[in-house]
Amino acid sequence: MRSYGQYCSIAKALDVVGDRWTFLVVRELLLRGACRYTDLRSGLPGIATNLLADRLRELESVGLVRREEAPPPVATTLFHLTKAGLELDPVLRAIGLWGLRFMAEPADNDEFRGHWFVFPVSYFLRDRDPDGPPATIELRAASDPVVIEVSGGSVRTRPGAAASPDVVVTGDPQLIMALLSGHRTAAEAADLGLEITGDASVLRRVLPASPAFSLPNPGTERHQP
Numbered sequence: 001m002r003s004y005g006q007y008c009s010i011a012k013a014l015d016v017v018g019d020r021w022t023f024l025v026v027r028e029l030l031l032r033g034a035c036r037y038t039d040l041r042s043g044l045p046g047i048a049t050n051l052l053a054d055r056l057r058e059l060e061s062v063g064l065v066r067r068e069e070a071p072p073p074v075a076t077t078l079f080h081l082t083k084a085g086l087e088l089d090p091v092l093r094a095i096g097l098w099g100l101r102f103m104a105e106p107a108d109n110d111e112f113r114g115h116w117f118v119f120p121v122s123y124f125l126r127d128r129d130p131d132g133p134p135a136t137i138e139l140r141a142a143s144d145p146v147v148i149e150v151s152g153g154s155v156r157t158r159p160g161a162a163a164s165p166d167v168v169v170t171g172d173p174q175l176i177m178a179l180l181s182g183h184r185t186a187a188e189a190a191d192l193g194l195e196i197t198g199d200a201s202v203l204r205r206v207l208p209a210s211p212a213f214s215l216p217n218p219g220t221e222r223h224q225p
Helices: 009-017 022-032 037-043 049-061 089-102 114-124 173-180 186-191 200-206
Strands: 065-069 077-081 135-140 146-151 154-159 167-170 195-198
Touching: 009 022, 022 037, 022 049, 022 077, 022 089, 022 114, 037 049, 037 077, 049 065, 089 114, 114 135, 114 146, 114 154, 114 173, 135 200, 146 200, 167 200, 173 186, 186 195, 186 200, 195 200
Parallel strands: 135 167
Antiparallel strands: 065 077, 135 146, 146 154, 167 195
16 A cells, blocks of 8 residues: 655545545445445446455455455355444545536446435435425436435435335436436426326425535536636
8 A cells, every 4th residue: 555655644544545446445335334245346337356356455454344254145255344434434425525516417438326326315305394204215227226215304315125115216317316406306307307206295305495506617617727
């Protein structure tokens, strides 16, 4: 592991997590919990298998990841975040919130996985009717759906499907993101191809009343001196 050689807490932190792919490995373990190696590969499109193995060894060596040999019927190695690794949660959330400004237009070759919705949902959605009945929203934008559970003033997100969702939102991830962040109403998103089935009042209960963040004019923020 290379070092910046600086007596500074930021430099010391980047010595540990600053290499390419490292934060994304942590992202997968934060969002999905214990993962098999194959789970991590599927959630990190584009990573070479030897590089993933290197990153896991490095994270183990600094105490951010631990491995567990799970007994049958799993009978495979599971990777977990340690307490120190879990403490990176607010760091990744802050980076993700800051990075929203660059998500207005995805690149043509951008990959997407459904469980990546977990962080954006936590930024945008709020239960505006805490006395209302529990409700579920299922997002389907990739092979792995995501469930949003609304109850008692809280909004929680988990990977997976719901047995009987109150509303299902299906379509392009960028359109779903525009809906969740308040940049498109449900009607506008539906006109653009988003499929919304079920009880639309559940969406009104959690969606922001106004856009949750400002989208920059193309190029203005990237090229300012």
